[in-house]
Amino acid sequence: MSQNPPDLRPDLARAAIRGETRPGQPTIGMVSLGCPKALVDSERILTRLRAEGYGISPDYTGADAVIVNTCGFLDSAKAESLDAIGEALTENGRVIVTGCLGAEPEYITGAHPKVLAVTGPHQYEQVLDAVHTAVPPSPDPFVDLMPAAGVRLTPRHYSYLKISEGCNHKCKFCIIPDMRGRLQSRPVHAVLREAEKLVESGVRELLVISQDTSAYGLDRRYSAHPWQGRDVRSHLTDLARELGSLGAWVRLHYVYPYPHVRELIPLMAEGLILPYLDIPFQHSHPDTLKRMARPAAGARTLEEIAAWRAICPDITLRSTFIVGYPGETEAEFEHLLDWLEEAQLDRVGCFQYENVAGARSNALPDHVAPEVKQDRWDRFMARAQAISEAKLAAKLGRHLDVIVDDIDADGIATCRTKGDAPEIDGNLFIDEDTKGLTVGDIVRVEVDEAGEYDLWGRRL
Numbered sequence: 001m002s003q004n005p006p007d008l009r010p011d012l013a014r015a016a017i018r019g020e021t022r023p024g025q026p027t028i029g030m031v032s033l034g035c036p037k038a039l040v041d042s043e044r045i046l047t048r049l050r051a052e053g054y055g056i057s058p059d060y061t062g063a064d065a066v067i068v069n070t071c072g073f074l075d076s077a078k079a080e081s082l083d084a085i086g087e088a089l090t091e092n093g094r095v096i097v098t099g100c101l102g103a104e105p106e107y108i109t110g111a112h113p114k115v116l117a118v119t120g121p122h123q124y125e126q127v128l129d130a131v132h133t134a135v136p137p138s139p140d141p142f143v144d145l146m147p148a149a150g151v152r153l154t155p156r157h158y159s160y161l162k163i164s165e166g167c168n169h170k171c172k173f174c175i176i177p178d179m180r181g182r183l184q185s186r187p188v189h190a191v192l193r194e195a196e197k198l199v200e201s202g203v204r205e206l207l208v209i210s211q212d213t214s215a216y217g218l219d220r221r222y223s224a225h226p227w228q229g230r231d232v233r234s235h236l237t238d239l240a241r242e243l244g245s246l247g248a249w250v251r252l253h254y255v256y257p258y259p260h261v262r263e264l265i266p267l268m269a270e271g272l273i274l275p276y277l278d279i280p281f282q283h284s285h286p287d288t289l290k291r292m293a294r295p296a297a298g299a300r301t302l303e304e305i306a307a308w309r310a311i312c313p314d315i316t317l318r319s320t321f322i323v324g325y326p327g328e329t330e331a332e333f334e335h336l337l338d339w340l341e342e343a344q345l346d347r348v349g350c351f352q353y354e355n356v357a358g359a360r361s362n363a364l365p366d367h368v369a370p371e372v373k374q375d376r377w378d379r380f381m382a383r384a385q386a387i388s389e390a391k392l393a394a395k396l397g398r399h400l401d402v403i404v405d406d407i408d409a410d411g412i413a414t415c416r417t418k419g420d421a422p423e424i425d426g427n428l429f430i431d432e433d434t435k436g437l438t439v440g441d442i443v444r445v446e447v448d449e450a451g452e453y454d455l456w457g458r459r460l
């Protein structure tokens with residue numbers, strides 16, 4: 001996947017972790033690798049540790065031990081995780097490993113026998129046990145009060161909200177179900193309580209994530225729970241409606257095009273949740289999708305997209321694709337190009353297929369030659385870029401709400417529209433008249449310049 005820019009590589013998403021410690025306080029450092037889902041796990045672990053009286057160190061030297069939350073999605077991510085463990089051992093020496101790669105403990109201990117403990121994904125209790133053994137807690141009830149919304153690694157004005165874990169599908173190129181297990185949805189009231197706390201503490205945007213957001217609640221048979229005087233089902237539509245009433249932007253990621261996704265679009269048209277869908281289509285050709293064993297492989301996606309746009313014309317559609325999947329013929333690839341042209345997606349990421357240890361697609365016949373993959377990737381990205389450019393140019397002169405992510409020393413504000421998710425999509429920049437703006441503000445702008453992936457605007 002080296003051809004993809006870093007912002008399209010979930011294995012490159014990193015966290016900056018800050019914290020303050022008191023003298024003598026046991027202190028833990030954390031290196032969080034991997035996708036936003038792993039980041040949520042890191043946040044949960046830190047929240048617990050903080051609640052137990054640990055300090056969080058921003059560097060290796062100030063920490064009594066370091067937790068490395070690893071990613072094992074791709075071979076390149078595994079290598080990066082091993083490097084990070086090696087660096088933590090050299091710099092600090094006391095290292096606890098957790099996360100996806102922790103599902104393969106021998107792989108880690110073979111390379112780094114000195115790690116103190118290895119735990120797998122979501123083994124929160126085991127990680128905490130390992131920390132307690134390595135660095136016993138020393139709570140101080142007067143100063144170790146847990147912050148209402150825990151310790152977040154993401155900037156304060158937006159937060160990921162994990163609604164379920166695991167996946168019931170078996171896409172052939174993916175080993176996540178082997179590493180993370182079957183779908184386990186959080187009860188709806190627990191998700192809503194967390195979301196409410198986040199909003200109360202100043203979060204302006206909630207990013208809903210899971211491996212398969214559309215499947216939320218299936219394992220709970222969509223059971224209902226009391227919430228603020230009424231029953232709410234553990235179902236994505238109900239959850240989205242309730243989240244939308246909290247007053248923050250709500251953005252849905254990793255949604256598959258099941259028929260019930262149509263129920264979400266009116267909520268977007270009403271302005272209850274953001275008019276944004278992140279749908280990993282991966283391909284368009286039915287044969288390729290079948291060889292991938294994708295969920296909703298038979299969905300008539302172009303018809304679905306047209307139906308969504310009829311209800312909510314402003315919807316932003318984001319997706320990722322794989323080119324050069326084993327057996328992909330030139331005709332299948334051209335089907336994908338034609339599909340993309342017709343679908344006119346707003347934001348697109350593309351990966352060249354690569355084998356991942358343990359994936360069933362490795363054994364498929366007719367692997368595509370590297371130069372053909374590269375050629376297809378180039379052609380796909382050129383088409384996607386032209387679409388993105390035209391879509392952004394069409395926004396010139398429009399008045400849009402944007403959220404401020406950053407203001408630099410020169411006063412330039414980096415913002416996002418409702419159609420841009422943090423870290424993976426584009427930005428809207430405000431170059432002047434930013435006095436008085438603060439990070440997390442939502443302001444109205446007029447778009448006065450458009451590029452290939454970004455916009456520029458002036459405040460109204």
Ligand code: SF4
Nearest residue numbers: 167169171174176211
């Ligand atoms: S839906 Fe497919 S790609 Fe996504 S986590 Fe499940 S098996 Fe992996």
